Structure formats: structure tokens, C-alpha cells
Amino acid sequence: MTVTPAASTTDTPAAPAAMKQLSGNFSTFLTLLTTQLKNQDPTSPMDSNAFTQQLVMYSQVEQQIGTNDNLKSLIAQGSSNAAAMTTGYLGKKVSIVNGQAALIGGNANWTYNLTKPAAATQLDISDSNGKTVFSTAGAIGTGNHSLAWDGKDSHGNPLADGSYKLTVTATDLAGGTVASSVASAGTVTQIDMTGGTPRLIIGSMEIDMADIAAVAN
Numbered sequence: 001m002t003v004t005p006a007a008s009t010t011d012t013p014a015a016p017a018a019m020k021q022l023s024g025n026f027s028t029f030l031t032l033l034t035t036q037l038k039n040q041d042p043t044s045p046m047d048s049n050a051f052t053q054q055l056v057m058y059s060q061v062e063q064q065i066g067t068n069d070n071l072k073s074l075i076a077q078g079s080s081n082a083a084a085m086t087t088g089y090l091g092k093k094v095s096i097v098n099g100q101a102a103l104i105g106g107n108a109n110w111t112y113n114l115t116k117p118a119a120a121t122q123l124d125i126s127d128s129n130g131k132t133v134f135s136t137a138g139a140i141g142t143g144n145h146s147l148a149w150d151g152k153d154s155h156g157n158p159l160a161d162g163s164y165k166l167t168v169t170a171t172d173l174a175g176g177t178v179a180s181s182v183a184s185a186g187t188v189t190q191i192d193m194t195g196g197t198p199r200l201i202i203g204s205m206e207i208d209m210a211d212i213a214a215v216a217n
Contacts, residue, residue, distance in 0.1 A: 086198035086209070089188045094200065095214040099165045101184035102203035106151035106158060108184075110166045113144050115179040118170035123147060128163050138168060163205035183213065 101108045114121070121138035133153040139145040147166065151159050170178035186202035193199075199206045 086191050086193075086200070089200055089212075089215065090191065091188065093185055093187050093216045094202075094212045095216075096184045096186065096202075096207055096211050097181070097213040098207065098211040099167065099182040099184075100163050100205060100207065100211070101166065102186050102205035103149070103151045103159065103161050103164050104186075104203040105161065108149045108151060108164055110147045110149075110182055110184045111144055112138070112147065112166065112168045112180055112182045114139070114142055114168075114170055116172070117142050118178040119173045121168065121170040121178075124167045124169070125149060126165050126167065127159070133159060133164070138170070140170070161204050 099110075101110050112123075118140040121140050123136050123138040124132050125134040126132045134149065135154060138147070149164075151161075153159055166182050166184075168180040168182055170180050172178055186205070188200045188202055190201035191198055192201055192206055197208075199208060200212070
């Protein structure tokens with residue numbers, strides 16, 4: 001059980017470099033302003049509004065750099081909290097409700113539910129590219145049904161382990177659609193944090209936290 005570390009999302013040199021550049025520009029501005037004040041015509045003094053606006057502008061830029069730094073800190077803190085929370089899923093069996101299941105060692109299992117009796121039910125399994133690799137007829141009764149798949153395509157060829165999705169298409173006697181739902185289960189073996197958002201890994205399948213309906217020991 002492992003956790004893949006997240007890539008750094010904070011560019012630490014950026015903020016100090018921006019502040020350093022701002023400080024350099026501000027020092028240059030003060031030098032020029034001091035020189036102008038020393039050499040101004042006493043009978044026609046400079047309008048103070050112009051350099052007052054410049055000072056306000058520098059202050060606003062400095063505040064914006066500080067705000068950006070605070071936002072980066074909050075984002076980093078949120079990512080750390082998410083990582084800490086997600087590690088609690090390691091070794092736990094979870095229920096998945098997006099139709100996907102992990103094919104591991106030539107074995108994948110789903111449970112599907114029909115809300116009412118169907119005249120015909122079609123079960124299609126597709127790979128991670130959306131290509132249908134296996135099809136069969138399904139149960140037509142109301143309630144829960146299971147599908148155990150041996151990982152072979154419609155021609156009997158064994159397929160590689162990975163993520164596969166079950167789609168259920170059920171119709172009644174009038175040709176109307178019978179509502180259905182699909183679920184599977186698997187044990188979380190890794191946490192992938194490289195994308196910034198935690199993803200759970202079951203076998204070689206990655207799923208989002210939002211696709212988890214239940215967790216069991």
C-alpha cells in the first residue's frame with residue numbers, strides 16, 4: 001500500500017523574486033522623486049498628486065503579492081489535508097458507483113440493479129478507451145443481479161488488467177427504458193497525489209473520491 005507523492009504546486013522562487021523586483025523599482029522611484037524635489041523650481045513646486053498616486057500604486061502591488069502568497073499557502077495546506085484524509089482509504093474495500101471495475105488477474109465483478117422487470121437486458125463491457133470488448137444478455141428480474149467476468153473479449157481472447165466499465169441497457173415489453181444502476185467493489189492499494197487531486201488506485205484502475213459510495217474495513 002503506497003501513496004504516490006503530489007507534484008509541487010507552489011513556485012517558491014516566484015514570490016520572493018517579484019517582491020525583490022518591486023523593492024528595486026520602488027527604490028529607483030524614491031531616488032528619482034528625491035532628485036526632482038531637490039531640483040524643483042521653488043516658484044512652481046511639483047504637483048504632489050502624481051507621486052502620491054505612484055506611492056499608492058506600489059502599495060497596492062505589494063498587497064497583491066502578499067495576497068498571492070497567502071493563497072498559495074492555503075492551497076498547499078488544503079492539498080496536505082486532502083492527502084492526510086485520503087490515506088485512510090488504504091487497505092479499505094470501497095463500493096464504486098461509476099460503472100467501472102478493476103480487472104485483476106482475469107477477474108472483474110459488478111452488481112447491477114433493475115428498478116422493474118425487463119423484457120430484455122443487454123450488458124456491455126468497454127475498455128478505458130470506450131471500446132466495447134464483451135457483450136452478453138443480462139437478467140430481467142427486478143432487483144440486484146451480479147456479473148462475474150473472466151476478462152476475455154467476445155472472441156475469447158484474454159485482455160490486460162485495468163479499468164473496464166459495465167453498461168446496462170434494459171427495456172420493457174413496450175420498448176421503454178428500464179432504469180438501472182451499476183456498482184462494483186475493490187480494495188484500495190495506492191493513493192495517487194501527482195495530479196493535485198487525490199485519486200484512489202484499485203489494481204491498475206484509478207477512480208475519483210466522488211465515485212465512492214461506501215467504505216468497509
